Amino acid sequence: MIYHDQLNRIIELKQSPNRIVSLVPSQTELLVDLGLIDQIVGVTKFCIHPSSLRKTKSVVGGTKQIGFEKIKALQPDIILCNKEENTKEMIDKLKSIAPIHISDIYTVEDCLELIKTYGQIFNKSNEASRLVNAIKTEKEAFHSQRSRSNKMKVAYFIWKNPFMVAASNTFIHSMLNEAHLFNVFEDEERYPEIQLDHPKIKEADCIFLSSEPYPFKEKDIEEFKKQFPSKKIMIVDGEMFSWYGSRICKSYRYFKSYFLA
Known part of the structure; x- marks a missing residue:
C-alpha cells in the first residue's frame, strides 16, 4: 500500500500498521479518538491526553529529543511525526527504524486531511469520517453565531524571556481567525521575538497569554497590567x-464559551 504524507513523501506499507509510535501529542490524542489506543506502543512525555496513556505506553522522550534505541526496541510499524514539532535530524535517523508519516499543519483543512489519511492508513475510515463531520458541525455552529460580531484585535504570546508571539503562517494564527479574532502580528512570520514596546501591541484590544508552550500564570497577568493598564489581559x-486533530471539536466549544459569552 502506498500513501503520501503532508510533505508529499511516499510511504510504503505492507499492511495496516499495528504498532505505532507517535511523537506528536495532538496526533496521539487523535489516534486514541480514532479507536487506536491498543496499537500505540510509544509516546512522548508531552502526550498527556488521555492522562493514563503514559502509564501504559513506553515514553520515548520529548518532541525534540528521543531515545532512538528505545524506539527501535519497540519495533514500530510506523512512526508519526510533524514538520514543526520534530527536528529534521531526528526524522532522518528514524527512517532506518520504520516508515515515517510527517504531518504539516497550518489550517483546519490540513487537519481534516490528516484525519482522513489516518483513517485510510489504520483502517479507521468510518471513525475518521465521523470525526471530520463532527468538527465541521462544530465549526459551522460557531461561525453562524460569531459572524455577527466585530473582530477583537489580539496579541497572542507563546513565550517569555524572550517574549515571543504567534504571527502568520502558523496553526495558532489560523485558529485565531477561526475564532473571529484579528491577530495584530499577522504581517510578521511564524514566532517572532518582540519587546513589550512593540508598536503592534498598542493596536491590540486584548493580550492573550497562552498556557503553553510557556505556562503563563496569574502573576504574569499582573506584570502585563503594569505596562498595559487599559488592555484586557x-x-x-x-x-x-x-x-x-480531534481537539478541534473542543476548540470551537471553547471559543463559543469565551468569545460569545
Missing part, C-alpha cells in the same frame, strides 16, 4: 489554539 488554553 487573559490566559487562554493553548491546547485550544495549537492542538489539532
